[in-house]
Amino acid sequence: MQRKLTRRTFLRNAAWAGSGLVILSNSRLVRGTLANSKLNIAGIGIGGRGAANIQGVASENIVALCDVDEKHAAATFEQHPDAKRFKDFRRMLDAVHNQIDAVVIGTPDHTHAPAGVMAMKLGKHCYCEKPLTHSVYEARLMANIAREKGLVTQMGTQIHAENNYRRAVELVQSNAIGPVREVHVWLGANFDGPPKPTDMSQPNAPTDHVPVPAGLDWDLWLGPAPYRFYSPAYAPFHWRYWWNFANGQLGDFFCHYCDLAFWALKLRHPTTVEAEGPVHPESTAKWTIAKQQYPARGDLPPVHLTWYNGGGYPALVKERNVPQWSSGVLFVGSKGMLLADYGRHQLLPETEFAGFQPPDPFIANSIGHHREWIEACKTGGPTTCNFDYSGALTEAALLCNVALRTGEKLTWDAANLKAVGCPQADAYIQRPYRRGWTL
Structure with missing residues (x-):
């Protein structure tokens, strides 16, 4: 009916x-x-x-x-x-x-x-x-x-369901800071200087054989991942920091912070991706700097997005007198900048935006992230985060680690899921499943 x-x-x-x-x-x-x-x-x-x-x-x-x-x-x-x-x-x-x-x-x-x-x-x-x-x-x-x-x-x-992100998106999309060609996203900055800490050695895979706790089916927990013997270094809490099960700090937070850039600037697939950071066969990188280039989208210009985690602030923070928030998304437009995190946003330089009146809200407030899906x-x-949108966002996040682990600047063919001229990337784009597991 x-x-x-x-x-x-x-x-x-x-x-x-x-x-x-x-x-x-x-x-x-x-x-x-x-x-x-x-x-x-x-x-x-x-x-x-x-x-x-x-x-x-x-x-x-x-x-x-x-x-x-x-x-x-x-x-x-x-x-x-x-x-x-x-x-x-x-x-x-x-x-x-x-x-x-x-x-x-x-x-x-x-x-x-x-x-x-x-x-x-x-x-x-x-x-x-x-x-x-x-x-x-x-x-x-x-x-x-x-x-x-x-x-x-x-x-x-x-x-994504909080009002702060919606108001920040409205500022960018209403051209408050002019066309945006540059975005910097940083996570957990805690000191001044280059985001390359020297005291973050990468852990090796556990070597001590520990009994599997009662009530845990370790084989099912591993699922499609290549076999590893049980260790409390993996489960239940620390799996995120091993390539076998996750994508580290970048995989954890890129989808939260870069969501704002994707939404505001209507990004989808990068054309190039490069990354630097420590590379280890088992443990994920404790710091990463990743650079992505996005093409023009209709009337919107190309965008260069840089991600930083596990270290310091982008150089632009000092150069342009940007507040040193521990984590932030900085949109750099032709008429000014917008700095945002989970709960606040600020137009910069403040003196140039004194008395600025934001646009009337045009993105409806959410009824709640779970509630939205239920309804x-x-x-x-x-x-608002259906798999078409969030799938592309996730691809962009994971491509940073593909570039890091190959050590190559990737030219990305999104239509065919291929890193052009970099066959070694294939193993990270799609890995084989453990026997007995399929999609």
Whole structure:
């Protein structure tokens, strides 16, 4: 049955479309549910960040929960005693796919794509933590499947829903600082000088064999990743700093901070990527400087984006008297600059913007990052970090590490997922899965 498009719905969708968001043309109301019904949701990876995500959708029916670590997930299991419990998400989806509408994925990065692809192939809407995937290839695949299936998706860049980002985007898009050709994004700067600390040696892989804790299925935790014996240096908390499972500090935060640049400047795929930092076969880089070039987009000029983590401030901070915030996104326009972080933004130089009146808000405030996804699953409305948008953002993040690990400046062929003339990049763009795991 087709739903009548009311004037209110049309105006709401038009407002979202005007802010550069994707409007889904069809509503996948699984089992014919109505917009005011509750979704039936399954959770995959429900400890730590995953627990917060389940809390974010707890207004709905939590039908099934899956985690490989009983202790780490215990609190979430206890909060939802009626939910069916599983350790292997593949068995869970086989068992309950006819009973659920959507999945929420909060596993370590290396399992995002196997879980998300399986769920979406079964026609389930998907919410997944950031970065969307562990590899560039996986990010493209997730976006393609979501598009082909017409599913409602959202990546967990929760700060995207806060009003501060929206007001900063409006300033850039209303030309308050003029055309922007340069963006600097830094994370955790804590001293003056070049962002190349000398006291950050890269750890080697653990060598001590430690018993696997009771309640943890280590083989399932490894999932598609190449085998490593259990170590508390990996799980449950420190997996993010090993290439086998994640992409380090850059993979953790690029999708949060560079989200603002992607949104405001309508970025998508870089044409070149280069990076420097310590390279180790097992542990991720403790500091990175990555440079990306983006092409012109319609009337918008080309953009050079530089990322810094684990060190100091960009030279421009001192040169232009920019406030030394520990983390920041600095847009450099022809008429001025805009500095922003999660909770604040500032036009610079302050004297030149004294008395400046910001534009009337034209990007609607969010109803909440999780709520936005829930409502879109029910109505076919938009989400602001759908996999088409967040997949490209994730690709850009992960390409920095591809450039770092190859030691090459990459010329990126986005259409074919190829680093032109750099075949050694292929192993980092798409890695083989451990036996028994497929997409």
